[in-house]
Each structure stands twice: as C-alpha cells, then as structure tokens.
Amino acid sequence: xxxxxxxxxxxxxxxxxxxxxxxxxxxxxxxxxxxxxxxxxxxxxxxxxxxxxxxxxxxxxxxxxxxxxxxxxxxxxxxxxxxxxxxxxxxxxxxxxxxxxxxxxxxxxxxxxxxxxxxxxxxxxxxxxxxxxxxxxxxxxxxxxxxxxxxxxxxxxxxxxxxxxxxxxxxxxxxxxxxxxxxxxxxxxxxxxxxxxxxxxxxxxxxxxxxxxxxxxxxxxxxxxxxxxxxxxxxxxxxxxxxxxxxxxxxxxxxxxxxxxxxxxxxxxxxxxxxxxxxxxxxxxxxxxxxxxxxxxxxxxxxxxxxxxxxxxxxxxxxxxxxxxxxxxxxxxxxxxxxxxxxxxxxxxxxxxxxxxxxxxxxxxxxxxxxxxxxxxxxxxxxxxxxxxxxxxxxxxxxxxxxxxxxxxxxxxxxxxxxxxxxxxxxxxxxxxxxxxxxxxxxxxxxxxxxxxxxxxxxxxxxxxxxxxxxxxxxxxxxxxxxxxxxxxxxxxxxxxxxxxxxxxxxxxxxxxxxxxxxxxxxxxxxxxxxxxxxxxxxxxxxxxxxxxxxxxxxxxxxxxxxxxxxxxxxxxxxxxxxxxxxxxxxxxxxxxxxxxxxxxxxxxxxxxxxxxxxxxxxxxxxxxxxxxxxxxxxxxxxxxxxxxxxxxxxxxxxxxxxxxxxxxxxxxxxxxxxxxxxxxxxxxxxxxxxxxxxxxxxxxxxxxxxxxxxxxxxxx
Numbered sequence: 001x002x003x004x005x006x007x008x009x010x011x012x013x014x015x016x017x018x019x020x021x022x023x024x025x026x027x028x029x030x031x032x033x034x035x036x037x038x039x040x041x042x043x044x045x046x047x048x049x050x051x052x053x054x055x056x057x058x059x060x061x062x063x064x065x066x067x068x069x070x071x072x073x074x075x076x077x078x079x080x081x082x083x084x085x086x087x088x089x090x091x092x093x094x095x096x097x098x099x100x101x102x103x104x105x106x107x108x109x110x111x112x113x114x115x116x117x118x119x120x121x122x123x124x125x126x127x128x129x130x131x132x133x134x135x136x137x138x139x140x141x142x143x144x145x146x147x148x149x150x151x152x153x154x155x156x157x158x159x160x161x162x163x164x165x166x167x168x169x170x171x172x173x174x175x176x177x178x179x180x181x182x183x184x185x186x187x188x189x190x191x192x193x194x195x196x197x198x199x200x201x202x203x204x205x206x207x208x209x210x211x212x213x214x215x216x217x218x219x220x221x222x223x224x225x226x227x228x229x230x231x232x233x234x235x236x237x238x239x240x241x242x243x244x245x246x247x248x249x250x251x252x253x254x255x256x257x258x259x260x261x262x263x264x265x266x267x268x269x270x271x272x273x274x275x276x277x278x279x280x281x282x283x284x285x286x287x288x289x290x291x292x293x294x295x296x297x298x299x300x301x302x303x304x305x306x307x308x309x310x311x312x313x314x315x316x317x318x319x320x321x322x323x324x325x326x327x328x329x330x331x332x333x334x335x336x337x338x339x340x341x342x343x344x345x346x347x348x349x350x351x352x353x354x355x356x357x358x359x360x361x362x363x364x365x366x367x368x369x370x371x372x373x374x375x376x377x378x379x380x381x382x383x384x385x386x387x388x389x390x391x392x393x394x395x396x397x398x399x400x401x402x403x404x405x406x407x408x409x410x411x412x413x414x415x416x417x418x419x420x421x422x423x424x425x426x427x428x429x430x431x432x433x434x435x436x437x438x439x440x441x442x443x444x445x446x447x448x449x450x451x452x453x454x455x456x457x458x459x460x461x462x463x464x465x466x467x468x469x470x471x472x473x474x475x476x477x478x479x480x481x482x483x484x485x486x487x488x489x490x491x492x493x494x495x496x497x498x499x500x501x502x503x504x505x506x507x508x509x510x511x512x513x514x515x516x517x518x519x520x521x522x523x524x525x526x527x528x529x530x531x532x533x534x535x536x537x538x539x540x541x542x543x544x545x546x547x548x549x550x551x552x553x554x555x556x557x558x559x560x561x562x563x564x565x566x567x568x569x570x571x572x573x574x575x576x577x578x579x580x581x582x583x584x585x586x587x588x589x590x591x592x593x594x595x596x597x598x599x600x601x602x603x604x605x606x607x608x609x610x611x612x613x614x615x616x617x618x619x620x621x622x623x624x625x626x627x628x629x630x631x632x633x634x635x636x637x638x639x640x641x642x643x644x645x646x647x648x649x650x651x652x653x654x655x656x657x658x659x660x661x662x663x664x665x666x667x668x669x670x671x672x673x674x675x676x677x678x679x680x681x682x683x684x685x686x687x688x689x690x691x692x693x694x695x696x697x698x699x700x701x702x703x704x705x706x707x708x709x710x711x712x713x714x715x716x717x
Contacts, residue, residue, distance in 0.1 A: 035304070035305060035306075036302040036303060036304055036305070036311055036312075037081060037180040037181060037182045037302070037303045037304075037305050038079070038080070038081060038180075038300065038301070038302055038303075039081045039082065039083070039179055039180055039182065039184065039300075039301045039303060040075065040079045040081065040082040040083075040298055040299065040300055040301075041082070041083050041085060041184075041234065041267070041297075041298075041299040041301065042072055042075050042076065042082055042083070042084050042085070042296060042297070042298055042299075043084070043085040043086060043087060043269060043287075043289070043296060043297050043299070044068070044085075044086050044087070044090075044289060044293060044295075044296050044297075045086065045087035045088060045089065045121075045238070045269065045270070045271035045272075045288060045289060045291065046087075046088070046089040046090075046121065046271055046272070046274050046290075046291035046292065047086065047089065047090045047091075047106065047291070047292065047293050048089055048090070048091070048092060048093045048094055048095075048123065048291065048292060049090070049091050049092070049093075049094025049095050049097075049098030049099060049103055049105070049106040050063065050064075050065075050094070050095045050098075050292040050293055051064065051065040051095060051097050051098055051105060051106060051109060051331075051334075051335055052064055052065070052095060052097050052335050052339075053095050053292060053293075053414075054322070055292050055293075055294045057294055057319055057321070058319075058700055058702060058703075059688075060321050060322075060323060061321070061322040061323065062294045062295075062319055062320050062321050062322060063292050063293040063294040063320055063322075064293065064322070064327070065109055065293060065328075065331045065334075065335065066327030066328045066329075066331035066332045066335070067293075067320050067322050067325055067327055067328075068293040068296065068320050068331075069109075069113060069327075069328035069330070069331040070325050070326060070327060070328045071296060071318065071320050071325070072084065072113065072296060073328065075296075075298060080180065081179045081180035082179070083116045083117070083177055083179055083184070084113065084114060084115045084116050085115065085116060085117045085118060085119075085186070085236065085269075086110065086115060086118045086119070087118075087119050087121070087236045087237075087238055087269045087270070087271045087288075088118070088119045088120055088121025088122070088123075088124065088190060088236070088238030088271050088272070089121030089122065089123045089124070089238065089271060089272065089291075090106055090107075090110065090118065090121070090124075091103035091106050091107070091123060091124060091135065092121070092122075092123025092124060092125075092126040092127075092418075093123055093126075093399060093417045093418060094106065094417055095410070095413070095414060095417070096342070096345055096409065096410045096413030096414065096417070097335060097338050097339065097342070097345065097410070098338075099413060099417050099419060100338075100342055100345075100413070101147055101338060101341075102127075102131075102135075102141045102143065102144055102147040102149070103135060104135075104141075104147050104149055104150070105334065105335075105338050107135055107149065107150070107151075107152055108150070108334065109331060109334055110152065110154070111150070111152065111153040111154070112330055112331075112334065114154075115152075115153075115154045116154055116155070116177055117154060117155050117156075117157065117175055117177060117186045117236070118152065118154060118155070118156050118157075118236075119156065119157055119158060119186075119188035119189070119190070119236035119237075119238055120132075120156060120158045120161065120170075120171070120188060120190045120238065121190060121191075121238040121271060121272065122190060122191055122193070122194040122197045122198055122238065122272065123197075123198070124190075125194060125198045125202040125203055126198050126199070126202055126418060127143050127202065127419075128142070128143075128201055128202050128204065129163075129170070129202075129203075129204070129205050129206060130142040131143050134149045135149050135151075135152070136151060136152050136156050136171070137149075137151050137152075138150050138151030139151075143419075155172070155175040155186075156171050156172075156188070157171065157172055157173060157174050157175050157186055157187060157188030157236065158170060158171050158172075158173065158188040158189065158190060159173035159174065159187050159188055159189055159209075159214075159217045159218065159221055160189050160190060160192070160208060160209040160213070160214045160217060161190060161206050161207075161208055161209075162206060162207050162208075162209065163205065163206055164205055164206060164207055165205065170206055171188075173187060173188065173217070173221050174186060174187040174188070174221050174224070174225060176225065176228065176230055180303075180305075181305055182232065182303045182305055182308060183228075183229060183230045183231075183232065183308060184230070184232045184233070184234060184301075184303075185222075185225035185228075185230040185232065185233045185234070186233075186234050186235075186236055187218060187221050187222070187225075187233065187234070187235045187236070188235075188236045188237075189214065189218070189235060189236070189237040189238065189239060189255075190208075190237075190238045190239075191238055191239050191240065191251060191272050192208050192209070192210075192211065192214070192239075192251075194208060195208060196501070196502075196503075198496070198501070199420075199495055199496040199499050199501055200499035200500060200501065201495070201499060211254075211258070214255070215255070215258045215259060218235060218255070218259065218265065219259070219260070219263070222263065222264050222265060225264070226264055229308065230308065231264060231307060231308030231309045231310075232266055232301060232303050232308055232309070232310050233264050233265050233266055233267075234265075234266060234267045234268075234269065234299075235255070235265055235267070235268045235269070236269050237251075237252050237255060237268050237269060237270060237271070238270075238271040238272050239251035239252040239255060239268075239270055239271065239272060240252065240270060240271070240272045240273035240275070241253055241268075241270035241273070241275065241277040241286050241288055242273065242275035242276060242277050242288070243276060243277045243278050243279045243286075244573060244576055245576060245579075245605065246279060247279070247605070248277055248278075248279035248280070248281050248286050250270065250273065250275075250277070251270075251272075252268050252269075252270035252277070252286050252288075253281045253286060255268060256268055256281035256282045256283075256284040256286060257281060257282050259282065259284070261282060261283060263282075263283075263284070265284050266284065266285065266301070266310045266313060267284065267285045267286075267287065267299055267301075267313065268284050268285070268286045268287075269286075269287055269288065269297070269299075270286055270287065270288035271288055273288075274290055274291035274292075275288055275290065276288060276289070276290060276295075276317060278297075278315050278317055285299070285313050285314070285315060287299055287315045287317070288317075289317045289318075290317070290319075293320060294319060294320055295317050295318060295319045295320060296317070296318055296320065297315055297316070297317050297318075298315065298316045298317075298318065299313070299314075299315045300312075300313065300314050300315065300316075301313050344408075344409045345408060345409055345410040345413075346408055346410065347408060347409065348406040348407060348408055348533070349407055349408060349409060349412070349524070349527050349528055349531075349533065349536075350406075350407050350527060350531045350532075350533055350534060350535065350536040351405060351406055351407060351534070351535055351536065352402045352403070352404060352405070352407055352535065352536045352537075353404060353535070353663070354402075354403070354404030354405075354663050354664065354692075355367060355539070355663075355664075355666065355667075356368050356371060356401070356402040356536060356537070356538045357401040357402065357667075358395070358398045358400075358401055359401075359667055359696060360696065361395040361398055361452065361454060362395045362396075362450055362451060362452055363450055363452055363546075364452060364540075364544060364546060365452075365454065365455075365540050365541070365542075365543050365544040366395075366398075366454060366540065367538040367539050367540055368398060368401060368402060368415070368454075368538065369393055369395065369398060369454025369455075370454060370455075370456065370538050370539070370540070370541065370543065371402075371536075371538035372393050372398060372415070372416070372454060372523060373391040373392065373393045373454045373455055373456035374391070374456045374526070374538075375522055375523045375525075375526035375527070376388075376391035376393060376422060376456065376492045376493075376494075376519070376522060376523075377390065377391035377456045377457055377492055378522070378526055379422050379424075379492055379516055379517055379522045380516070380517065381422075381424050381514050381516040381517075382516070383424075383514060385490070388424055388457070388490040388491060388492045389457050389458075389477075389489040389490050389491060390432065390455065390456065390457040390458050390489060390490070390491040390492070391455070391456040391457060391491065391492040391493070392435065392453045392454070392455055392491060392492075392493050392497065392504075393453065393454040393455075393493075393494070394451060394453065394454075394494070394496065394497050394501070394502050394504070395451055395452060395453070395454060396451065396502060397416065397418065397420070397494060397496065398415060398416070398454070399414060399415055399416070399417055400414040400415045401415075402415070402536065404663065407527075407536055409524060412520065412523055412524055412527065413520055415523070416519050416520045416523055417520075418494075418496070418519075419518055419519075419520065420494035420495050420496055420518070420519045421494065421495040421515055421516065421517070421518060421519070422492055422493070422494055422495075422515075422516045422517055422518070422519050422522060423492070423493055423494065423495050423497075423498040423513055423514065423515055423516065424490055424491070424492050424513070424514040424516060425490070425491050425492075425493060425498060425507060425510035425512065425513050426488050426489070426490055426491075426510055426511045426512035426513075427488070427489055427490075427491050427506075427507075427510055427511075428485065428486060428487065428488055428489070428511075429475070429483040429484045429485040429486065429487050429489065430485040430486070431506050431509065431510070432458070432475070432483060432489065432491070433472055433475060433483075433485065434506045435453070435504060435506050435507065436453065436460065436462075436472050436475075437468050437469060437471065437472060438503055438504050438505065438506060439451055439452050439453055440468050440471070441503050451502050451503070452544065453504075455543055455544065456478075456543075457477065457478055458475065458476065458477055458478060458483065458543070459474075459475075459476055459477075459478060459542065459543045459544070459545075460472050460473065460474055460475045460476065460543075460544065460545075461473045461474045461545045461546075461547070462544070462545070462546050462547065463546075463547040464546055464547060464548055464549050465547065465549055465550055478543075488511065492516075493507060494519055495515070498510075498513065572632065572633060572698075572699055572700065572701045572704045573629060573630050573631065573632055573633065574627065574628055574629055574630075574631050574632075574633045574637070575600075575604075575606035575609070575610065575627075575629035575630065576606070576701075576704075577633045577638065577641075577699065577704050578606065578609050578610055578613045578618075578619065578641075579605075579606050579609040580704060580705070580708055581609075581613070581618070581641070581642075581645070581708055581711075582609040582612045582613055583609070584708050584709075584711075584712055585616075585645070585712075585715075587612040587613075587615075587616060588612070589612065589615055589616075590608065590611040590612050590615050596614065596621075596625065597610070597621055597625055597626055597627040597629075598625045598626055599626045599627055599628065599629065600627050600629055604629070606629060610627060610629070613641075616645075617644060618641050618644045618645055619641055619644075632698040632699070633698065633699050633704075634695065634696050634697065634698060634699070635676075635685070635688065635693065635694055635695050635696070635697050635698075635699055636668060636669055636671075636672035636675075636676060636695035636696065637672075638685075638699055638704070638707065639672055639675040639676045639679050639685055639695075640671060640672050640675045642675070642679060642684065642685075642707065642711055643674070643675035643678055643679065645711060645715070646678075646682075646711060646714055646715060649714055649715060650678040650679070650681075650682055651678060651681050651682060653674070653677045653678050653681050654677075655673040655674045655676075655677035656673075658677035658680055658681055659673060659676065659677055659680075659693070661691075662687065662691060662692055662693040663691045663692055664692050664693060664694065664695070665693070667695055667696065668693065668695040669695065672695060676693060676695065680693070682714060683710070684707060684710045684711060684714060685707065
C-alpha cells in the first residue's frame with residue numbers, strides 16, 4: 001500500500017488509546033447466519049511464567065496472572081461456547097516465582113484455569129526433552145531432582161519436532177475439541193529457529209522439520225482431520241508475526257502463503273516475537289497477543305454445524321489493564337503460596353540509582369553486562385583454582401535491568417531467569433580473538449546480526465568499518481598486558497554459549513571444560529558479598545571501544561550509526577512514524593520515491609513518505625546509507641526528527657539544565673540532548689515514567705499520534 005493512499009483514522013486520542021487495547025481483526029463481524037454456531041477461542045502466547053509481573057503498557061499497569069485470569073473468566077462467562085488455549089513459551093525465561101519451582105507454578109495455574117489445549121514454544125525446550133516431558137506428563141524433574149511435576153491436565157500439540165529415536169512427532173501433532181456441537185482441530189508448530197535459540201542440549205534427541213517438510217506436515221494432518229469430519233482447523237504456530245498498516249508479515253505469514261489457497265486451515269496463531277498480529281494472509285486469519293499476560297486474543301468463529309465450515313472469522317486483542325479490575329482470588333492464592341515458600345524473593349539485597357542497565361548491550365559495553373561478567377569470573381568451580389582470566393556473557397541472556405531503589409533476589413532472577421550452568425573453558429588467545437569476531441553475524445536476509453559479548457578481565461578496540469576478521473585490535477588483559485595468541489587462558493561462559501549458542505562456535509573447540517554452579521546463584525552471591533546490602537554500582541568503563549561506521553561521528557538527524565539492539569515489537573516502526581508524520585503535514589513535493597537508502601525499495605509502501613521526509617530535511621538515516629525502516633523508533637530518534645520539523649519554533653534551552661530533571665539523562669545520546677530538551681520545554685515530549693525520559697525506549701502508535709498532533713498545533717502557532 002502506498003502511503004499517499006493511506007489516511008490516518010480521524011479518531012480522538014482517547015479513542016486511539018482504546019483502540020490500542022481493542023484491535024479488531026480484518027474479517028467482518030456481522031451477526032451469525034441462522035443456525036451457525038458462534039465459538040470464541042480465548043488465547044495467550046509467551047507468558048514466560050510472569051505470574052506476578054506487572055508490565056507497563058501505554059503508561060498504565062497491565063498483566064499478572066490474577067488480572068489475566070479475571071479477563072479470561074469474564075470472557076468465558078460472556079460466551080456460550082468457548083475454548084481456552086496457549087501458544088507456547090508459557091514457561092522458560094520465567095519470573096522467579098515460577099522458575100525456582102521449575103515452572104510447576106505456571107503449569108499449576110494453567111491447570112487451575114482449565115486450559116483446553118497448548119502448543120510448544122522454543123522455551124519449552126530450554127531444559128531438554130526429559131524436563132519438557134516431565135512438565136507435560138508429570139514426574140520428578142530431571143534437572144533439580146526435587147520438584148515433582150503433576151503434569152498438564154490439557155492437551156499439548158506439535159507437528160514439526162521429530163524424536164530421532166522413534167522417527168515420530170515428539171508429542172501428538174494435533175487434537176480435536178468439540179464445543180457447541182461442532183469440531184475444531186488444533187495443529188501445533190514451533191519456530192524452526194528453536195535450535196539457535198536454546199542450548200544445544202535442549203534439543204538433543206529431536207530434529208525440526210524444514211520449511212518444505214513443515215508445510216507438507218500441516219497439509220497431511222489437515223487431511224487427517226478432514227477425514228475425521230473436522231473442517232474448522234487452527235494452527236497453533238509459535239512462529240513470529242506482526243501486523244503493521246494492515247499488512248501481516250513474519251514466519252507465520254510465510255506459512256500461510258505456502259499453504260494452498262483452498263487449504264482448510266482457517267486460523268494461524270503466532271507467537272515468539274511478542275508482537276501484535278491481526279490480519280489475513282492467503283485466506284488465513286493470523287493473530288498474536290503480545291506477551292507476559294499483558295493481552296489475550298479473542299478469536300470469533302461462526303461455524304456451519306452442517307458442513308463444519310467457518311462462515312466468518314475475526315479477532316480482538318485486548319490489553320489486560322489492571323485499573324478497575326479485581327484480581328482473580330484463586331490466582332492470588334496460588335502466588336501467595338509460592339511467595340511464602342520463597343521469602344528470599346522479597347528481601348532486599350541492595351539498592352541502585354537506576355543506572356545499572358543493559359542499555360544497548362547488543363552493540364556496546366553496558367553497565368549491567370559488566371556487573372554480570374565480573375560476577376561470572378569469580379565463580380567457584382571446586383577446583384581450588386584462582387578466578388578465571390576472563391568471563392563472557394551473551395547479551396540475549398540479560399533479560400531485565402536492575403530497578404531503581406531496592407533490589408531483591410526476584411529482581412536478579414528476572415535478569416538471569418534461565419538457570420544456566422556456568423562452564424570454565426580453556427581457550428588460546430587466538431580463540432579469544434575468534435570469539436570476539438563471532439559477535440558480528442549476518443541474518444538470512446543479509447542484514448547485520450550483532451551480539452556484542454559483555455566481558456570481564458580483558459579489553460579491546462573494534463573498528464566497525466573494517467572486515468570482521470580485521471576489526472579487533474589492542475586485545476589486552478585488564479591491566480594493559482597484550483593477550484598472547486599462543487597462550488592458554490581460562491574463560492567462564494554459560495552452558496548455552498559453551499554449546500555454540502548464538503553462533504559462538506569457537507567455544508566448542510576449547511581444550512578443557514569444567515561445569516560449575518548456576519549463573520543466578522553466582523550473581524546473587526556476588527551482589528551480597530560485594531555490596532553487603534548497600535548501593536549496587538557498575539558503569540561503562542571502556543572495556544569495549546567501538547569505532548562506529550563512517551559518518552557516525554557527526555550524528556544524523558534521526559539517530560546514531562548503529563541501530564538500537566532490541567527494539568520493542570510493540571513500538572511503531574521508523575517507516576510507519578515517518579509515514580504518519582508526512583501524511584499529517586500533507587507533504588507532496590516529490591514525484592519519484594527516493595532510493596538513497598539501500599534498505600528502502602522503490603516500491604515499498606513507505607518509499608514515498610521517506611522521500612518526502614528526506615526532501616524536507618527531516619531525516620538523514622543511519623550511516624552506511626541505511627534507514628532501517630522496520631526498526632522500532634526510539635523516543636530520542638523521534639525527538640531528533642520532530643526538532644527538524646519545528647526548527648526555529650522551538651525554544652532556546654540549556655539542554656543539561658532541562659535534562660537534569662530526569663534520572664536517566666546520562667543515557668541520552670549526544671545528538672538527541674538538545675532536541676529532547678527543546679521538546680520537553682515546549683510541552684511536546686513528556687517523561688515516559690516518573691523521573692525518566694527513557695530516550696532509548698520505543699514509541700507506541702498512540703503516543704506517536706499524540707505527539708504529531710502537538711507538533712501540528714505548534715507549527716500552526
């Protein structure tokens with residue numbers, strides 16, 4: 001869709017906020033034909049054991065199991081015919097209230113809620129196949145040997161994971177549920193990238209179907225369902241998908257396109273990337289409801305009871321805002337039971353000023369990354385040896401920031417929720433060099449995939465303008481001594497990395513390996529022993545000094561040369577924001593879309609808008625001729641662009657003075673300090689949270705609309 005044929009909905013901002021919580025699907029919602037059975041499929045994805053975690057959505061509290069339970073129970077009470085499902089990653093990377101009990105509390109909660117069917121996500125494989133089976137079928141947990149799982153009281157399905165020993169699917173590929181006199185079939189899938197997302201030990205003993213095999217399997221099982229009289233078929237595919245400007249893309253959309261146009265598949269439920277999806281692709285409705293229990297999907301199906309066919313389908317994604325909602329009493333009691341079992345979860349172990357964060361850890365050294373790596377290096381492996389020479393921490397394993405104020409064990413567990421085992425490896429200096437080079441990978445589409453290791457015991461420089469094999473220089477010990485390529489050193493990593501996870505394949509070639517304690521235990525002990533209940537401190541010290549891509553020294557109008565590392569999939573993309581802005585300003589001076597950016601195709605739906613913005617001087621893009629159109633826009637990028645729009649209409653400010661009101665002022669990039677200060681002074685940009693401007697936080701669509709409206713008012717004054 002070309003942006004010039006797109007029009008921003010003429011709704012007030014209160015209504016826009018409501019729409020962010022209630023998102024209607026692409027299909028119609030007319031009343032059922034006489035005799036049709038109306039069924040509602042109520043579902044969640046990517047809960048990740050966040051039973052007691054409150055999330056912030058659109059500046060409001062959302063989520064927790066008791067709140068989610070209330071929403072789901074109210075929906076069930078409203079409908080005559082409904083089924084309850086989850087679409088994978090219900091466990092794994094969990095909050096400590098669940099992870100400390102091997103995720104049995106989450107399974108117990110789902111049993112209590114009466115879930116009807118679930119699918120496997122990649123995180124169900126975190127602890128290996130034996131642990132997965134214990135969670136699903138019951139039995140003593142093979143990892144800790146303490147927790148006894150009761151098993152799930154509902155069906156799990158998966159059709160694309162094959163057990164090598166038997167040649168059959170790991171669990172049943174599909175299940176049939178009957179409700180309101182009609183039959184519905186559920187086929188399960190998990191993202192094919194699972195082997196790259198979990199430790200190699202997690203998928204030992206199974207293989208994942210290729211794209212072609214997966215499509216063939218879905219067709220095969222759909223035919224089997226039809227042979228059993230089932231014409232309404234839902235694929236619970238823990239595959240990423242997102243919907244932007246009415247267009248749904250991602251792995252789940254690719255699956256829909258690969259299926260025949262007349263396929264009996266009616267709905268594909270997506271997951272994994274924690275995004276919103278709600279649209280049709282090749283006749284299949286694709287839906288995803290964010291993550292962490294902050295939303296649920298309500299898929300409405302009208303089914304002809306005679307033929308079993310779906311006559312209408314649509315979906316609503318509802319945000320589980322806490323305000324005005326009474327928490328479910330059963331869920332509250334369950335959480336209370338496990339909190340009483342683990343009083344350490346609420347006991348402070350220190351405090352922070354809010355500056356110990358993982359900010360930009362995928363690209364650069366981060367304060368929290370340094371703290372974790374330092375803790376890892378001190379780990380006791382029972383070998384009577386001194387501390388290891390080095391420690392390396394993968395940025396994807398750092399799942400949260402240290403909060404401002406009191407820090408509890410629960411906060412530490414949210415940062416390192418996987419329960420990974422630390423491993424001491426013996427590596428040569430040359431292998432350490434190779435490890436650092438393996439930080440810079442490439443995605444299948446040719447785009448960079450950077451996973452900068454957080455380090456302890458060494459330092460180096462990297463020139464990002466050079467080929468990967470030539471980037472690292474001045475590789476030294478912390479005291480400045482050069483690392484000898486031929487000498488052997490000891491290095492602590494987690495077992496995920498030691499197995500070659502995240503492409504750190506050189507670690508599998510270590511000359512010696514020794515398994516040790518759990519990463520969280522080491523982190524907790526280090527915090528307690530080092531800071532003794534007082535202020536927990538860490539900072540960026542220059543362990544990693546990157547020379548950015550050429551042109552980055554003079555920042556662009558809208559961002560630094562390297563993109564933010566882990567954008568929120570809930571935020572509006574850079575292309576979508578520019579499209580909204582250009583439309584609102586009614587710019588129409590460029591006749592030919594710009595192809596100045598190598599990642600903006602001339603026929604892209606947003607190409608015209610980007611060309612208009614470049615022509616008007618609002619944007620310049622990143623270094624190396626890229627715009628990163630699909631990257632979620634950050635608040636500081638937004639500020640930089642809008643400052644270019646308003647130019648002389650913004651006040652002259654003392655940026656340092658204005659920003660001093662915010663606790664995170666030091667994290668504002670140099671290029672964005674004045675624009676943010678000007679917009680704050682002009683009343684256009686407000687704090688994201690009390691005392692925080694969150695410069696690298698992503699921007700929700702409703703916030704983008706509101707800010708653009710304020711810019712229009714300012715430009716007209």
